[in-house]
Amino acid sequence: MSVHMPTTVDEAVALLADNPGARLLSGGTDTMVEVNFNHLKPETVIGLRRVESLRDYRVSSERIEIGAGVPYSRMETGPLADALPALAAAARTVGSPQIRAAGTLGGNLGTCSPAGDGLPVLAALDADVNLRSPRGLRSVPFAEFMVGVKRNSRLADEIIESVSIVPTRGYQDYAKVGVRNAMVISVASVCFVHDRNTASVRIALGAVGPTIIRAREAESWLTGQVDAAATLPNDENIASEFARRVAAEARPIDDHRSTSAYRRHAIQTLARRLYIRSTK
Ligand SMILES: Cc1cc2nc3c(=O)[nH]c(=O)nc-3n(C[C@H](O)[C@H](O)[C@H](O)COP(=O)(O)OP(=O)(O)OC[C@H]3O[C@@H](n4cnc5c(N)ncnc54)[C@H](O)[C@@H]3O)c2cc1C
Structure with a gap:
């Protein structure tokens, strides 16, 4: 298995374009279960954990942007939890502290299980999913992103970069x-x-x-x-x-x-x- 560890999104996008079918890996909490059960044997893995920009979020009064690599543990408290209490509540229900330290929203979106805890929050907040490819950035409303059980509309050469949410006022x-x-x-x-x-x-x-x-x-x-x-x-x-x-x-x-x-x-x-x- 060859493993690439890019440090920028552009590098990750170029690696994915050069290695069609490579497996993207964020926290690995879904992927490694499949590998351990021999359901998946990827030849090429592109690890995203060293891409700092994916692990960042920004909160402003007009827009909240959450990098695909932000782990659940960072959604539970702090400015993101203050801005999005529903996301914080969902994050607190995910797995164990170890899973919350590693697992990400990008991975939840990548797997797209109907039971994924981050996904109802993105649906109710009318989030956009931002996808990066060699053609640039494409934003897809969550309702068009998830198309079936564990199926999404991400194209093979796209990386989930972030989600964008317009802040709401109220419970x-x-x-x-x-x-x-x-x-x-x-x-x-x-x-x-x-x-x-x-x-x-x-x-x-x-x-x-x-x-x-x-x-x-x-x-x-x-x-x-x-x-x-x-x-x-x-x-x-x-x-x-x-x-x-x-x-x-x-x-x-x-x-x-x-x-x-x-x-x-x-x-x-x-x-x-x-x-x-x-x-x-
Ligand atoms: C013990 C245990 C308990 C769990 N409990 C819960 C729970 O309570 N609630 C819940 O919702 N989930 C749970 N999960 C599942 C998992 O933790 C989540 O789905 C998590 O969000 C996956 O994120 P990850 O970063 O680890 O994904 P990974 O395993 O790294 O990736 C998952 C999928 O997404 C793709 N992917 C990852 N990042 C990107 C990206 N940036 N762009 C495009 N594709 C990408 C990968 O290629 C892969 O197909 C649990 C898992 C385990 C092992």
């Missing part, structure tokens, strides 16, 4: 259900964002469909009921009806982790819980 949070409290892959997850700047409520669901699902019908029903430019009302009827509508938009399946019925129930409970929390 945002993430919650997940798994088979235990820690070191667990999501059975169902919900990201809730109330943006008073755009008078919108956005809710994204993980692990209950082939892609992350935005519950758009429930979002528009809710904004038809409430003044979303203001604080949301602490109203049990609205919370229950909203949660029922959100759960109706899930497309869960039975698999080794859970049943479709339990997943839908979990989504309804999480949606209701986050709505109520948003009113406090």
